[in-house]
Amino acid sequence: MKLRGLTAALAGVLAALLCSCSLVEEPDAAAWDQQAAQALEDAASEVATTRLALETAAQERVWSSYTTVVVADAEEAIVTVADNLARVQAPAGRTEQAADVGALMDRAVASVRAARSLAVQGRYDDPASIDELDRLATDLEDAAGAR
Amino acid sequence: MKRYFAVLLGVLTAIGGFVDIGDLVTNAQAGARFGWSLVWVVVLGVLGICVFAEMSGRIAAVSHRATFDLVRERLGPRMGLLNLFGSMSVTFLTFIAEIGGVALALQLLSSVSHVLVAMFVAAAVWIVLWRAKFSSIENVLGLMGLALIVFAVALWQLGPDWSELSSQLSPAEKPAAEGWAVYAFFGVALFGAAMTPYEVFFFSSGGVEERWTSKDIGVMRANVFLGFPLGGVLSVAIAGCAAVVFLPQGITVETLGQVGLPVAVALGKIGLAVVVLGFFAATFGAACETGLSVGYSLAQYSGFQWGKYVRPREAAGFHVVLLVATVLAAGVLLTGVDPIMVTEVSVVFSALALPLTYFPILVVANDPDYLGEHRNGRLANVLGVFYLVVITIASIAAIPLMVITSMGQG
Amino acid sequence: MDGYDAALHLLDRQVVDREGQLVAKVDDVELTLEPDGSLVATGLLVGLPALLPRFGDRLGSWLLDKYVQAGEERADRALPGVIEFELVDDIGSGVELSVLRKGLVRPRTAEVPAGVERWRLGDLLGMRVRCGDLPKRSRVLDVRLAGVPHRTERPLVTGLVVGPGRPGSLFGYDRKPDLGPLAVAVVVRRLHRHVRGVDVGPGVEIDRAANEVRISPGVPLLPLL
Incomplete structure (x- = not known):
């Protein structure tokens, strides 16, 4: 009898896990806000990492393959973050915000990608790239704070 | 003179061997998100591992029985097997993480994908486990691991506002943006990283390998009570570096490259080279320790000959287990799983698995049949029972916190 | 201390040969019921x-069934190996033997000498x-054997430890009054307050x-400590 209860409980937990793993998430407005804020913060973190890696490399405090690995990891991470958020079905009242956040995310991904490309070429102090990363970091933090 | 040298060597290798991939990643993550407000957990964990390791080291010295021998003797075959399953899974998970960590460290040098490098690392680990002498594994990698002291130098060089940094030491200084559940989750993770079960399996089995007797208790205590806390200082320095460089910029740590970045900021290429050497030594040393621990725990449960103090063919079963574990670990890494993610999981499960091995050791450490006059005194028992409570709480809290915070994200 | 407890001091301990090589764990202990009704430990x-x-x-x-099925062609699949009790030299943190491990463990044959039960x-x-x-x-929680463990003495079963609970859950707190830590001792003794020898x-x-032990009224039940 005890065993049967345990099995049922386990089955319940497994079922709950399965439901939470559906291909497309459909959160309500509050949950979406939270997810978006989290994604924006994660993206800001990757942008700041890229920025720090380039700056350190420009001062010749780190060798090239180290910079490449750090920046490439940041790129991979930010792509994952952006993709995961893009796959979330925005609730009815949030389509506009979702578009804004999506655009900002795309901008961040593009900048980090461009920065990685520069880093691989050994061009660490491209001012346009650094400025864009700086602006992005602020924009992402602001957007995350607004959620 | 020779004796002092032995003590010094033991302490130095204990410092260098204390930090592994779990400590590196978890301390940097916690520092980047919570500053120094979780340092008290590191202190708690380091004292805990001292208490645990001292008891099991003493038992190994006097009775020549290592941790898992006692687990089965006191808990019986059923609970013992459950325990073996839990502890071996966690140790194996850590083994995967350490091999992956070595590969990540080499990737930072060569920018060759860690998935590929991990295969060669696994092969190298197995050759070392098969051929190398026990003492040379411990001494060479332990001494190289001392390179991580560069984190303390880097922290000093970063020139933080020390009064501000030390004012973060209270839990009340948790950054307002982070919730208490996440704080508690990282607390459990840091505790698990400091008190990883394999450290004790390895330490006590190592005592049997090196044929300690009750005369070696003094040296063993010096290693534990000087080496581990100084190793803990490295953990705190790693957290401090992350707190100074990453916390103000809102960077969260997810890669080994990020962990080393503050040292580059502070000390440049040479410092960074030393840190990568430290990464390599710490993770390679821990890979050997965890690999051996998988073999130790299985052999000590089943009773077949184990250890590097006999020739490999006299402990053939033990060496087969090491080979199988290494091949499996390489196979898991070949799937491209992120070693950092494996690390994060392994430290939480370490906290979960701890009470089952801790409790039998605490009981046997009191048993005059095993220890005679060397059994636990009052202080050891007060601390022992205190940690029994702490470890139980951490173990119960581990999984719920992991689920609530989705591994510390929310 | 007169005698020792088989489950606490013998079961699951490491068997070590004369030169310190590891042999096996004491997975179980063979008790032989002799014609005179006495029960003696005869093998590991x-x-x-x-x-x-x-x-x-x-x-x-179930596990044993599966194990036997996995090697069903072998006639001795279900038979354990045995180490004769006479070869035991000393019982401490491990069980020390007076011989070398080479060729030591033999399968226990199914035939039993007349008049005895295993x-x-x-x-x-x-x-x-x-x-x-x-x-x-x-339930029976432990089995008490006579004598200091040594080959000259017959390891005769002299007593039983009985009471509610599971075998092995006493952790030795029934044997030594000063076994610490106090907090654990108090909890374990409280849980086993009905246990008697x-x-x-x-x-x-x-x-x-019938898989049971019957104790007649009037047989003295001894407190453990």
Whole structure:
């Protein structure tokens, strides 16, 4: 009898896990806000990492393959973050915000990608790239704070 | 003179061997998100591992029985097997993480994908486990691991506002943006990283390998009570570096490259080279320790000959287990799983698995049949029972916190 | 201390040969019922056929079944290996033998000399105990053997530790009054406050067929400490 209860409980937990793993998430407005804020913060973190890696490399405090690995990891991470958020079905009242956040995310991904490309070429102090990363970091933090 | 040298060597290798991939990643993550407000957990964990390791080291010295021998003797075959399953899974998970960590460290040098490098690392680990002498594994990698002291130098060089940094030491200084559940989750993770079960399996089995007797208790205590806390200082320095460089910029740590970045900021290429050497030594040393621990725990449960103090063919079963574990670990890494993610999981499960091995050791450490006059005194028992409570709480809290915070994200 | 407890001091300990090489774990202990009715430990049983049945009545026999099936072509698959008790030199943190491990463990043949019965310690542990003065769910928790462990002395079963609980859950707190830490000792002794010792002899009947031990009224139940 005890065993049967345990099995049922386990089955319940497994079922709950399965439901939470559906291909497309459909959160309500509050949950979406939270997810978006989290994604924006994660993206800001990757942008700041890229920025720090380039700056350190420009001062010749780190060798090239180290910079490449750090920046490439940041790129991979930010792509994952952006993709995961893009796959979330925005609730009815949030389509506009979702578009804004999506655009900002795309901008961040593009900048980090461009920065990685520069880093691989050994061009660490491209001012346009650094400025864009700086602006992005602020924009992402602001957007995350607004959620 | 020779004796002092032995003590010094033991302490130095204990410092260098204390930090592994779990400590590196978890301390940097916690520092980047919570500053120094979780340092008290590191202190708690380091004292805990001292208490645990001292008891099991003493038992190994006097009775020549290592941790898992006692687990089965006191808990019986059923609970013992459950325990073996839990502890071996966690140790194996850590083994995967350490091999992956070595590969990540080499990737930072060569920018060759860690998935590929991990295969060669696994092969190298197995050759070392098969051929190398026990003492040379411990001494060479332990001494190289001392390179991580560069984190303390880097922290000093970063020139933080020390009064501000030390004012973060209270839990009340948790950054307002982070919730208490996440704080508690990282607390459990840091505790698990400091008190990883394999450290004790390895330490006590190592005592049997090196044929300690009750005369070696003094040296063993010096290693534990000087080496581990100084190793803990490295953990705190790693957290401090992350707190100074990453916390103000809102960077969260997810890669080994990020962990080393503050040292580059502070000390440049040479410092960074030393840190990568430290990464390599710490993770390679821990890979050997965890690999051996998988073999130790299985052999000590089943009773077949184990250890590097006999020739490999006299402990053939033990060496087969090491080979199988290494091949499996390489196979898991070949799937491209992120070693950092494996690390994060392994430290939480370490906290979960701890009470089952801790409790039998605490009981046997009191048993005059095993220890005679060397059994636990009052202080050891007060601390022992205190940690029994702490470890139980951490173990119960581990999984719920992991689920609530989705591994510390929310 | 007169004698020692088989489950606490013998079972699951490491067997070590004369030169310190590891041999096996004591997976079970063979007890022989002699024609005069006395029960004597005669061998250390090793190997999975000895270990698996100790995983509990149902799980244990299921595991043993599967183990035998996996090697069904072998006639000796279900037979454990045995190390004769005479070879035991000393019982401390491990069980030390007086010989070398090479060629030591032999399969225990199924044939039994006339007039004796072979039991296992694992069968005895956890057996139901019927006794008016003990709680209903009482079981055999440990088996007491005579003498200082040494080959010159016959390891005769002299007593049983009986009471509610599971074998092995006493952790030795029934044997040594000063075994610390105090907090753990208090909890374990509190949980086992009904546990008693009983001498094997008239009035104590071990019925292997019914899987129970019957203790007649009037047989003295001894407090453990």
